[in-house]
Amino acid sequence: MSASTPQTKRWPFIIPLLVIAALVGIFGKRLSDVSKGADPHLLPTALLNTPFPEFDLVALPGREPGFVTSELKGEVSLVNVWGSWCVACLAEHPFLMTLKRENTVAIHGIAWRDAPEASLQWLEKHGDPYTRIGQDPRSVAAISLGVTGAPETFVVDQAGIIRYKQVGPITPEVWQTTLAPLIAQLKK
Amino acid sequence: MIIELGHFALALALIVALVQSTMPLLGAARGNAAWMAMAEPAALTQFLLCALAFGALTHAYIVSDFSVIGVAENSHTVKPLLYKISGVWGNHEGSMVLWVLVLSLFGAAVAAFGNNLPPTLKARTLAIQAMIGVGFIAFVLFTSNPFTRLDPAPIEGNGLNPLLQDPGLAFHPPMLYLGYVGFSVAFSFAVAALLEGRVDSAWARWVRPWTLAAWTCLTLGIGLGSWWAYYELGWGGWWFWDPVENASFIPWLTGTALLHSAIVVERREALKSWTILLAIITFSLSLLGTFLVRSGILTSVHAFAADPERGVFVLILLSVAIGGSFTLYALRAPSMDGGGVFAPISREGGLLINNLLLTTAAATVLLGTLYPLIADALGLGKLSVGAPYFNAVFVPLMTPLIIVAGIGPLLAWKRADLSGALQRLKVAAGVSVIVLIATWVGNGGDLLSLAAGGGMALAAWLAALTISEWVLRVRGEYGLSWQRIINLPRSAYGMTFAHLGMAVLIVGVTGASAWKQERVESLRPGEHVDLMDYRFTFEGASQVQGPNYSAIEGRYSVTRDGQTIANLTPQKRNFSQPPQQTTEAAIHTTFVSDLYVVIGDADGTEGAFVTRIYYEPFVPFLWYGVLLMAFGGLVSLSDRRHRIGAARRAMATAPQAAE
Numbered sequence: 001m002s003a004s005t006p007q008t009k010r011w012p013f014i015i016p017l018l019v020i021a022a023l024v025g026i027f028g029k030r031l032s033d034v035s036k037g038a039d040p041h042l043l044p045t046a047l048l049n050t051p052f053p054e055f056d057l058v059a060l061p062g063r064e065p066g067f068v069t070s071e072l073k074g075e076v077s078l079v080n081v082w083g084s085w086c087v088a089c090l091a092e093h094p095f096l097m098t099l100k101r102e103n104t105v106a107i108h109g110i111a112w113r114d115a116p117e118a119s120l121q122w123l124e125k126h127g128d129p130y131t132r133i134g135q136d137p138r139s140v141a142a143i144s145l146g147v148t149g150a151p152e153t154f155v156v157d158q159a160g161i162i163r164y165k166q167v168g169p170i171t172p173e174v175w176q177t178t179l180a181p182l183i184a185q186l187k188k
Numbered sequence: 189m190i191i192e193l194g195h196f197a198l199a200l201a202l203i204v205a206l207v208q209s210t211m212p213l214l215g216a217a218r219g220n221a222a223w224m225a226m227a228e229p230a231a232l233t234q235f236l237l238c239a240l241a242f243g244a245l246t247h248a249y250i251v252s253d254f255s256v257i258g259v260a261e262n263s264h265t266v267k268p269l270l271y272k273i274s275g276v277w278g279n280h281e282g283s284m285v286l287w288v289l290v291l292s293l294f295g296a297a298v299a300a301f302g303n304n305l306p307p308t309l310k311a312r313t314l315a316i317q318a319m320i321g322v323g324f325i326a327f328v329l330f331t332s333n334p335f336t337r338l339d340p341a342p343i344e345g346n347g348l349n350p351l352l353q354d355p356g357l358a359f360h361p362p363m364l365y366l367g368y369v370g371f372s373v374a375f376s377f378a379v380a381a382l383l384e385g386r387v388d389s390a391w392a393r394w395v396r397p398w399t400l401a402a403w404t405c406l407t408l409g410i411g412l413g414s415w416w417a418y419y420e421l422g423w424g425g426w427w428f429w430d431p432v433e434n435a436s437f438i439p440w441l442t443g444t445a446l447l448h449s450a451i452v453v454e455r456r457e458a459l460k461s462w463t464i465l466l467a468i469i470t471f472s473l474s475l476l477g478t479f480l481v482r483s484g485i486l487t488s489v490h491a492f493a494a495d496p497e498r499g500v501f502v503l504i505l506l507s508v509a510i511g512g513s514f515t516l517y518a519l520r521a522p523s524m525d526g527g528g529v530f531a532p533i534s535r536e537g538g539l540l541i542n543n544l545l546l547t548t549a550a551a552t553v554l555l556g557t558l559y560p561l562i563a564d565a566l567g568l569g570k571l572s573v574g575a576p577y578f579n580a581v582f583v584p585l586m587t588p589l590i591i592v593a594g595i596g597p598l599l600a601w602k603r604a605d606l607s608g609a610l611q612r613l614k615v616a617a618g619v620s621v622i623v624l625i626a627t628w629v630g631n632g633g634d635l636l637s638l639a640a641g642g643g644m645a646l647a648a649w650l651a652a653l654t655i656s657e658w659v660l661r662v663r664g665e666y667g668l669s670w671q672r673i674i675n676l677p678r679s680a681y682g683m684t685f686a687h688l689g690m691a692v693l694i695v696g697v698t699g700a701s702a703w704k705q706e707r708v709e710s711l712r713p714g715e716h717v718d719l720m721d722y723r724f725t726f727e728g729a730s731q732v733q734g735p736n737y738s739a740i741e742g743r744y745s746v747t748r749d750g751q752t753i754a755n756l757t758p759q760k761r762n763f764s765q766p767p768q769q770t771t772e773a774a775i776h777t778t779f780v781s782d783l784y785v786v787i788g789d790a791d792g793t794e795g796a797f798v799t800r801i802y803y804e805p806f807v808p809f810l811w812y813g814v815l816l817m818a819f820g821g822l823v824s825l826s827d828r829r830h831r832i833g834a835a836r837r838a839m840a841t842a843p844q845a846a847e
Binding site: 017024030139 | 576789
């Protein structure tokens with residue numbers, strides 16, 4: 001570590017400067033994206049326009065069916081990553097129930113990092129808007145989906161391709177301005 | 189009027205800081221003593237002006253002057269006094285004023301207590317400190333002015349986020365800032381030393397107390413934050429690897445490395461350029477933390493409102509401060525090193541391993557925190573990096589660190605002989621193996637308890653060797669031994685306490701991670717849940733009224749073998765200003781483990797409530813460990829070596845003093 005020769009090489013001492021220059025560049029780019037109007041909360045998903053990753057997630061005990069990617073095909077659907085521990089999910093939940101009542105689009109759930117009993121209790125208490133629910137206690141699905149936090153919702157088309165990712169709750173505004181037009185278009 | 193005075197004082201502080209950052213530097217370059225001497229009064233004045241500004245702002249919060257925008261947005265008349273005051277730093281603008289205040293406080297402290305510093309080093313250090321001051325005061329005045337008025341003034345304010353209305357969080361930011369910003373002194377000393385072109389053991393001795401002070405405060409600050417998250421967020425967790433938590437933890441890791449490498453500079457005049465680099469990096473990481481939190485480029489539960497414009501300002505500050513100092517480093521540091529060759533088995537060898545492991549740990553946490561950004565910028569796609577990553581990389585790095593932390597203090601400087609320490613190492617290894625097996629077998633012999641046994645064995649190893657090192661130093665005949673106990677340098681005691689604190693902390697981390705139990709039940713009045721040996725009976729819930737909230741309060745009795753142990757009353761509070769709910773967990777501690785109850789939402793009509801019950805073993809050990817480490821820092825700080833000028837030769841015959 002310490003120099004034992006009198007002539008110390010100079011170049012290693014420049015490394016910190018190079019590292020910080022690279023970091024500043026990265027931060028600068030990100031900041032300019034943010035100030036150009038990119039939502040800082042929305043890290044674009046690399047999965048956009050790619051098939052929904054293959055999963056076979058176990059159902060909650062006594063609440064079939066579970067979540068199998070191959071069965072997504074054939075209709076436009078929402079895949080909602082949620083957890084009973086998640087306050088924002090509770091905020092979003094009444095709107096999902098509205099969508100379910102109006103039978104607009106199929107909604108599937110991924111119960112992320114949650115105890116099955118807790119998920120079931122939550123659904124029993126607040127209502128169950130989901131068609132299929134798969135458990136993801138160890139973030140296996142969440143990691144491949146690049147989930148940063150709950151709730152996140154993926155819009156999947158008839159061919160099983162991801163068309164959009166909503167980070168954060170689906171509010172009536174988000175629905176009106178973004179999701180409803182997109183879904184209408186996909187259904188054509 | 190008062191608020192305008194505060195505003196004016198801060199503007200004056202900027203001018204003073206400008207003078208302080210230029211004249212002494214020029215004076216030091218030209219050998220002009222009068223110019224150099226300007227640094228001290230300037231530093232004291234800058235602090236007084238910042239204190240005035242901060243006082244004016246605090247006054248506005250206390251009297252609820254809603255004609256000030258910040259007060260109207262963040263305060264409320266019915267808020268308790270403590271939270272009116274903590275509201276000052278509960279928002280971006282006010283917290284930056286606190287930041288500047290702490291920065292100038294450290295500058296003033298160097299001016300006041302740095303009597304034994306050579307005049308040029310002192311002048312340069314204060315000038316660098318003032319440069320940081322110029323940057324941040326300008327940041328406050330031009331992008332985040334807390335003194336802006338609001339006309340017409342509203343009758344009532346918006347109130348402070350209820351999550352922040354909490355004693356733990358009232359003191360968390362000031363403590364954290366004392367730590368974060370305290371590393372600015374080490375930074376200034378490092379840059380000044382680069383300007384001087386000289387680093388020696390005297391320099392290391394001057395830097396050490398400031399680093400220790402900052403480290404102690406940061407340790408307490410992180411501990412307070414963790415404690416707050418534990419009892420306030422209601423999940424029974426105490427560390428989430430959240431970006432903002434990481435932002436405070438990374439400088440702690442490098443600061444700890446700095447603390448240890450400065451010892452090598454002091455004793456062996458080696459690792460000089462490395463220590464300078466660590467000093468610069470540690471403060472740079474503090475700045476980076478500030479940047480990440482303020483700019484909104486990473487999202488976190490703790491983040492202040494994001495504002496890209498502020499982000500640009502901080503980014504420019506960051507590149508000037510870090511870029512400038514690294515450029516200086518690249519120019520000056522290569523001529524700096526020297527010092528002896530390292531024997532792998534020696535005190536300095538141990539400290540070197542400590543440094544390598546700590547900085548690697550800091551780098552991995554930094555990488556995990558920034559990965560989403562870096563991947564995004566390079567178009568690599570997105571991968572979420574969560575607790576599993578951090579746990580997976582952190583444990584393998586900490587394990588050897590703890591092993592070395594046990595051995596290092598037993599080794600002599602320069603060339604140690606492992607055989608001298610071998611007997612002790614064998615005993616400690618024996619104790620660790622017994623602990624490992626006892627924990628493993630005693631808890632069912634599965635994989636989880638093997639891992640837990642590993643953690644406990646590490647703690648036992650560190651504790652056993654730390655205590656035996658102390659015994660080695662003080663043992664002797666009765667009278668002699670007593671004298672040694674008294675005469676042992678405080679810095680040696682500091683190390684003993686801090687390392688023991690680490691051992692206690694490991695017990696806490698291991699136990700809390702391995703044996704936490706959790707039940708979630710919907711309980712009607714009279715129903716009960718059994719967890720471990722405890723029976724939790726729900727007695728009922730009622731509405732209670734607080735000063736600025738109303739709450740549902742559940743009553744739970746805890747019994748063990750029919751014996752009542754505690755009555756717990758968790759609350760779910762509804763604040764009206766701003767409208768928000770918070771959970772107040774009820775915690776009964778046995779000082780070894782905690783029983784933790786959270787009342788959730790009403791369930792159905794029969795008076796049932798969703799209740800979450802946690803058994804949290806060894807969580808109190810986390811707090812004991814943190815307190816013990818911080819106490820070690822304070823004890824070491826009180827060592828007279830830091831107060832007197834000349835180096836005191838360690839007694840040649842006695843074992844070397846450890847720090």
